[in-house]
Amino acid sequence: xxxxxxxxxxxxxxxxxxxxxxxxxxxxxxxxxxxxxxxxxxxxxxxxxxxxxxxxxxxxxxxxxxxxxxxxxxxxxxxxxxxxxxxxxxxxxxxxx
Numbered sequence: 001x002x003x004x005x006x007x008x009x010x011x012x013x014x015x016x017x018x019x020x021x022x023x024x025x026x027x028x029x030x031x032x033x034x035x036x037x038x039x040x041x042x043x044x045x046x047x048x049x050x051x052x053x054x055x056x057x058x059x060x061x062x063x064x065x066x067x068x069x070x071x072x073x074x075x076x077x078x079x080x081x082x083x084x085x086x087x088x089x090x091x092x093x094x095x096x097x
Contacts, residue, residue, distance in 0.1 A: 002037055002058055002059075003057045003063065004055065005053075005055040005056075006055070007053040007087045008050060008053075008090075009051040010049060010084040010085055011083060011084070012049075012083065012084060013049050016048075018078065019051065019079055020043070022075050023041040023051060023075075024041070025074075026039075026041075026075040027040060027041050029071040030069075030071075033065070033066055033069070034062070035058040036058075037058060038055060038056035039054075039056075040053070041054075049084075
C-alpha cells in the first residue's frame with residue numbers, strides 16, 4: 001500500500017510568485033523519482049495564499065530518499081521565511097483501514 005500525504009502551506013502574500021516557481025521546480029524534479037507515484041502542488045481557490053502539496057509514495061524508503069535529494073534542500077533554502085507558520089502535514093489513511 002502506498003503512502004499518501006497532503007501538506008498545507010500558508011504563504012506570506014508577497015512571496016507567492018517565488019514560492020510558486022520553487023514548487024514547480026520541486027514537483028518537476030520529484031516526479032522523476034522512482035518511488036514518487038504522485039507529487040502535485042495546487043493553489044487554493046478559496047484561500048489565495050495557500051498552497052497544497054499532494055503526494056503519493058511507493059513506501060517510506062522512497063520518502064527518505066526524496067528528502068536527501070539536493071533539489072529538496074534547494075527548495076527549502078529558496079522558501080525559507082516564505083511561510084506564515086510551519087506546514088501542516090497530513091499523512092493519510094483510508095477510512096476503515
